[in-house]
Amino acid sequence: MPFGVRSFISNRYLITQLIRREILLKYRGSLLGISWSFLHPLLVLGAYVIALGPLISDRWGLNGSHWDTVLFVYCGLSVFSPFAEVIAASPRLLQNHQSYVKKIIFPTEVLSVVTTCSAVIHGLVSLFILTVLACANGHWHPALLALPLLLLPAWLFILGISWLLCTAGAFIRDVSHAMPVITQLALFLSPVFYPTSAMPKALQVLQSYNPLAVAMEQTRGTVLRHSLPSLESWSLMLLIGSFIMALGLASFNSAKEDFADVL
Template identity: 35%
Template sequence: MKKNNTETGTPRELLTSLWRNMPLIRRMTKREVIGRYKGSIIGIAWSFFNPLLTLLVYTFVFSKIFQSRWPASTGNSTGDFAIMVFTGMIMHSFFSECLNKSPETLLNNKNYITKVVFPLEILPIINLGVAIFHLLISLIVAAVALAWLDHTPSLTLLFFPLVIIPLMLGTAGITWITTSLGVYIRDIGQIVVFLSSILLFLSPIFYPTSALPQKYQIWMSYNPLTYFIETSRGILINDAPPDLIQLIYVYAIAFLIFFAGYYWFQKTRKGFADVL
């Protein structure tokens, strides 16, 4: 029986596995995206209309019912508050989609575990690919909304991919861990759903961090989503480039989580078949 040569969990083996299996990752990601909307009347178009309808609801509720204004905002448009909230929701939705699905990933693909030559480590990456697809669609909706608000894009948009990449790396590392734990501890599925719901309100989505008292701002900085939400708003809406020193620090942490998550997954995968 052939042994999978990517079980020691080194960074080199991870990169080799991702490169070698990239065609398989693309095919399975595409199949997952199409399969999610299979059978619906308008099909994959829902991936566009869902965030669009969400943005319209936010705009109506916050601007017409609550008549909310974003703290320190100089804009007068009724959609200013909604686009601020929607931008934060994009970041949270990306992370929560990957996190919530991860504990069930191996449980729903038991047949792959018996095939020792199948690269199990790519299954969380496929979930990540699906989330990236929805992230891109939501960003298109946000771009349309910003154009409607007469926001002229600037060169700071070039920094946006540099901010999203560490979010993807860190999310992949975390989901490798929760995917593995989901096999051994079935309660993990309920725990991560609860945590992602809590993060919705404990992240600066409906408010900026600066609106909090100073003592709470310090705690907010420990939220992994805070940096990505605030920095994304700065780039997309306020034309503010990220702090490069802070960005380097974020990359270092993201790579650490990325490789640590993979190492954990590879070291715990030996018991998957016995448990399932």
């Protein structure tokens, strides 16, 4: 069994407790508490739909349907939001947990797992809202139940990116300052507000190997067209997501011994 898998299994209780703590701390002191996990995606969706709804509906052939426009945008946001949350936090993970880093017995690799799982839980809330909206608009189909499985490759990809950014952020403090700009660029370069087919051909080819972009299109296909992706396409994304995850963990482990010195 690979070292990383053994570590996560042996530290599963620690990971569970840290995820619980992460979620509770995020909403501690707010009047609405954990209700924000439902309200925040709805407010973000409303803002984008009000600003861009007519343009999206007319431009991408949604037949002027307001609800289809909402679902079109939300399919993209439900995939992108966990990614944005993770890359914003990852570069400063080790700096914000220096007391853990300097404890030799603490498995620092779980910090990215905790951050990603916390974001995925919020992503699952978004998927629940998406499913409710789809059903309310007459888009109920058994394929909707497969949405969490469809997003698994994207979540593995996000975890790998978290480890890579966590490693880079420990040595290069500028990485964390660049994240807001990179997040905005990623938002508008990803097919959140438009289909991949609207991109230049070169970008279409690149996005066909991007688990995030593919997950957005597969989610739209499932919600709006009631069709599941092919097993070959999903398996390819799972392979790419797993490779990025393994690459990120290997990068993190290779630099692990130096973290205490650079922080």
